[in-house]
Amino acid sequence: MSTPAREALDRHATPWLLATALATTAPHVIHQPLWLSALAGVMLLWASWLWWKDERLPGRWLIVLLVGAGSAGILIEFRTLFGRDAGVAMLVMFMTMKLLELKSRRDAMVVVTLGYFLLLTHYFYSQSIPTGLWLLAAMWLVTATLIRLHGGPGNPMRATLSYAGLLCLQAIPFMLVLYLLFPRISGPLWGLPSDAHAGTTGLSDTMSPGSIAQLAQSADIAFRVRFDGAVPPKQKLYWRGPVMEQFDSTTWRPYEGRPPAPNLEIISPPIRYETTLEAHNQRWLLALDAPAELPSDFGLNSQLTVTKRQAITERQRFRLSASLDYRFNTAEDPAVLQRNLALPVGSNPDARALASQWRSNSAPEAIVSKALALFANEFTYTLRPPLLGRNGVDEFLFQTRRGFCEHYAAAFVVLMRNAGIPARVVGGYQGGEYNPLDGYLVVRQSDAHAWAEIWLDGQGWVRIDPTAAVSPSRIETGIADALPFGEPLPALVQWRSEWVRTLRYRWEAINNAWNQNILGYDPQRQRELLARLGLPDTDWRNLAIALGAACGLLVTGLMGWTLYQRPSHDPVTRLWHKALRHLARRQVNCAPWETPLDLARRVREQRPELAESFQPVVDAYLLARYGTDHSLKTLRDAVAQLRR
Amino acid sequence: MLKHTLSALAGRPRPFDAILEQAGRIILGKDHEIRLAIACLLANGHLLIEDLPGMGKTTLSHALARLLGLQFSRIQFTSDLLPADITGVSIFERDKSEFRFLPGPVFAQLVLADEINRATPKTQSALLEAMEEGQVTAEGQTRQLPTPFFVIATQNPAHQIGTFPLPESQLDRFLMRLELGYPDRAAERALLAAGGQRAQADKLMPLLNANDLPAFQQEAAATHAADPLIDYVQAVVEATRQNPAFQHGLSPRAGLALLAAARAWAWLAGRDMVLPDDVQAVLPAVARHRLRSAQGGGYAQAEDIAALVRSIAIP
Known part of the structure; x- marks a missing residue:
């Protein structure tokens, strides 16, 4: 039996299907294994060539062989055929191979369905604005292809595209309703458990020479801050991360024990701000020194780092306040001071000798200024310091004299400890870039920094930034000005041309708005929105009801609008449509361009049992509508006769 | 037909x-x-x-x-x-x-x-x-x-x-x-x-x-063309002007010719009113030599005319 689904595919539909396959698979090239992209590309080109030359499609056995080989490749590459990456790879392979067996309408429908499904898979990898735009356009194309398959060759391309566009536009209200009302899950909307947090970069909780210099080469955003008032001067913006007290002659680590609460004395009035922290897989929140108020479920440890119980694995927003002038732990536990004087035995003898000279006859403040004066001479600030050996601090201080902030902080702390002043390294970020367009301060990985903290009697822990002595501009204006040209800074940070900067500000402002408002729409904000709409306590049941009601309203509204658009107030037309509906219920559909006589003829041929009652309707309708006789009675009677 | x-x-x-x-x-x-x-x-x-x-x-x-x-x-x-x-x-x-x-x-x-x-x-x-x-x-x-x-x-x-x-x-x-x-x-x-x-x-x-x-000619020319039928003829003429398959659309004179031909066709069939079927029946003979195909520039293709008819709803 020949059903419509088995109909042969008309040749001119193939380019649409090829375009659909290309549009729905192409962005996967970014993360797919190269061989798979190459295979998919070859399949696409092959299918296009076969179409162009009007050649026969390859035989079934060849396709089976190709699918077998492709699946084996995926199995070897991913060690599974399931899960996100392998599953998507399988879909891409199926999509491109299906193009080689486009024989019937049914095959074409498989391509379209697969296309719609593939659209979804892109969100597993990216939810950025370009991805969204691409997928919208691809959805338009897939829909147009579907319309093309049903509309036949008669419709010109422009009509097909505009019809598909109209359909997509009509879907927008539903998209909005689903977006706003569909129950939200906390956590990344599309991320899957195994890979949601893979590959996030950020400050680590240990520091060794070169670790921050490496981080500073990334332009990724660490967090964004919006101050309630004016942005404080840059040299005061120290975002505190881990505090490292333990040194094993190469690496600095935090103290492992559980320290008591700090004794913080706030001097200047607190500044309120909101920070949007990117996922960094660590427990600390990079708060501005010194934190005055904390978000709930965060704690402050004795080293002034704001931490949480669990690692932060998704982009989150917090409200905080900070006091830029403060004093803390003026009465410090002697054990802590002891810990901050400890040095590995026998390491860095030259530094020890130098510090001992200072120690003999000076007050702590004088020792600090001697050390800073040492850095201010003859030292170079660079992202590409030479490699250091076992006694790294000695080599740095007396031979290479080239380093990034971690070198200076480490060397300074070693000197201080040798001079008998308790000192430690603090990791974090310094500064940030203010975007005047949306008022956000953007802090990037390239703003990663390390500085020192020393304990002075009566003053508590005091921040000393030795980098400021070497390169004051690093603290005052930013890293791009502090480093000589040619250092491997990310281009994004380095460009100083005015319009590039404006363009970048604009793009970041848009991106930030997208992140804050679209992707950041979480259960909390959904609850707030619904509360404002008069649905205070929402569980999934209430949401489902709201969703159903909103969609129902939309459908009713759209239907009303469509009916309003087509005013069939003419009673003749109304009766005729009634008759057409009667036929449609009996599986005879009238195309818009089909004349009543053609329809009557078709009914006689296909459904002779309906013809007898339908013919009088046609006669009466034609007379009433196109003739001079406008009496409705005959038509009404004929239509009424249909019902029996 | x-x-x-x-x-x-x-x-x-x-x-x-x-x-x-x-x-x-x-x-x-x-x-x-x-x-x-x-x-x-x-x-x-x-x-x-x-x-x-x-x-x-x-x-x-x-x-x-x-x-x-x-x-x-x-x-x-x-x-x-x-x-x-x-x-x-x-x-x-x-x-x-x-x-x-x-x-x-x-x-x-x-x-x-x-x-x-x-x-x-x-x-x-x-x-x-x-x-x-x-x-x-x-x-x-x-x-x-x-x-x-x-x-x-x-x-x-x-x-x-x-x-x-x-x-x-x-x-x-x-x-x-x-x-x-x-x-x-x-x-x-x-x-x-x-x-x-x-x-x-x-x-x-x-x-x-x-x-x-x-x-007989006078009788044929008096065949009744109702408003919906005039609408249909107009829709056909307008569609030829918008359809990218043709270099240009039908002129107003061609529209008159189409209606006249449809009237004669209807009269020949013994009807005293014009139906959309009549317009469809005479359309290729009336329109093809007045249109230029966008591809090749010859007379409009019969398939393009058929597609055109399929794009216009019967009023």
Whole structure:
């Protein structure tokens, strides 16, 4: 039996299907294994060539062989055929191979369905604005292809595209309703458990020479801050991360024990701000020194780092306040001071000798200024310091004299400890870039920094930034000005041309708005929105009801609008449509361009049992509508006769 | 096309059924084209038949002239044909010492202009003026042509060397353009069995008096076209202007021609109202030579016209 689904595919539909396959698979090239992209590309080109030359499609056995080989490749590459990456790879392979067996309408429908499904898979990898735009356009194309398959060759391309566009536009209200009302899950909307947090970069909780210099080469955003008032001067913006007290002659680590609460004395009035922290897989929140108020479920440890119980694995927003002038732990536990004087035995003898000279006859403040004066001479600030050996601090201080902030902080702390002043390294970020367009301060990985903290009697822990002595501009204006040209800074940070900067500000402002408002729409904000709409306590049941009601309203509204658009107030037309509906219920559909006589003829041929009652309707309708006789009675009677 | 009779719609006797039937015996298997040709004459329009030699163009013209009782003349167009060969010349009569006008072959009720594209544009335009104005101007004097006055022009599309194809503005003068095409198997077999049809055409008896025709034309032109039908014609004309398959759309004059042809078609079917079916039936013959295909620039493709019809909803 020949059903419509088995109909042969008309040749001119193939380019649409090829375009659909290309549009729905192409962005996967970014993360797919190269061989798979190459295979998919070859399949696409092959299918296009076969179409162009009007050649026969390859035989079934060849396709089976190709699918077998492709699946084996995926199995070897991913060690599974399931899960996100392998599953998507399988879909891409199926999509491109299906193009080689486009024989019937049914095959074409498989391509379209697969296309719609593939659209979804892109969100597993990216939810950025370009991805969204691409997928919208691809959805338009897939829909147009579907319309093309049903509309036949008669419709010109422009009509097909505009019809598909109209359909997509009509879907927008539903998209909005689903977006706003569909129950939200906390956590990344599309991320899957195994890979949601893979590959996030950020400050680590240990520091060794070169670790921050490496981080500073990334332009990724660490967090964004919006101050309630004016942005404080840059040299005061120290975002505190881990505090490292333990040194094993190469690496600095935090103290492992559980320290008591700090004794913080706030001097200047607190500044309120909101920070949007990117996922960094660590427990600390990079708060501005010194934190005055904390978000709930965060704690402050004795080293002034704001931490949480669990690692932060998704982009989150917090409200905080900070006091830029403060004093803390003026009465410090002697054990802590002891810990901050400890040095590995026998390491860095030259530094020890130098510090001992200072120690003999000076007050702590004088020792600090001697050390800073040492850095201010003859030292170079660079992202590409030479490699250091076992006694790294000695080599740095007396031979290479080239380093990034971690070198200076480490060397300074070693000197201080040798001079008998308790000192430690603090990791974090310094500064940030203010975007005047949306008022956000953007802090990037390239703003990663390390500085020192020393304990002075009566003053508590005091921040000393030795980098400021070497390169004051690093603290005052930013890293791009502090480093000589040619250092491997990310281009994004380095460009100083005015319009590039404006363009970048604009793009970041848009991106930030997208992140804050679209992707950041979480259960909390959904609850707030619904509360404002008069649905205070929402569980999934209430949401489902709201969703159903909103969609129902939309459908009713759209239907009303469509009916309003087509005013069939003419009673003749109304009766005729009634008759057409009667036929449609009996599986005879009238195309818009089909004349009543053609329809009557078709009914006689296909459904002779309906013809007898339908013919009088046609006669009466034609007379009433196109003739001079406008009496409705005959038509009404004929239509009424249909019902029996 | 509308072979079946709608009981309620066909109340009127149809004098042309006999003509259609008789012509159908001469040109076998071309009932639709014959009906179009007669509709064209009923709508008071001129007809262009374009096809290869030997397809029955001339035979059809002969048959129509005989059946309709029209006075017939034939002009074979050649490259050396002059305007005067069509319109006629004045010759000096020695006996009466005056010029006497000898009317050319155009002074007939049905003129067959055979292979019109072989003549020079100057000669072509002499005929075309006659077609448009219903009069002939020769030697400074304007003479009325007989009524009714029809021109059936034929054209051979295959051999264009040494020919002067009619420009678009003159194609527009023809209400319809037909292609006869090959007969189907059965018709061709009957033709082979029966021998040449041209001789039979000459034996046909007139079924109509030439003087009856204008009355029928008036009746056909009065066929009722309701508002929805006018809407439909307008939608068709507008659709040709927006459809990218054509270089340009139909002119308002073409819209009038379409409606007139549809009226004649409906009248032929015995109806006194025009249906969208009538518009669809005459559309290819009326529109194809007035449109230019966007691809290639020739006449609009039949498939494009079919697609156009499928893009317009019946009001």
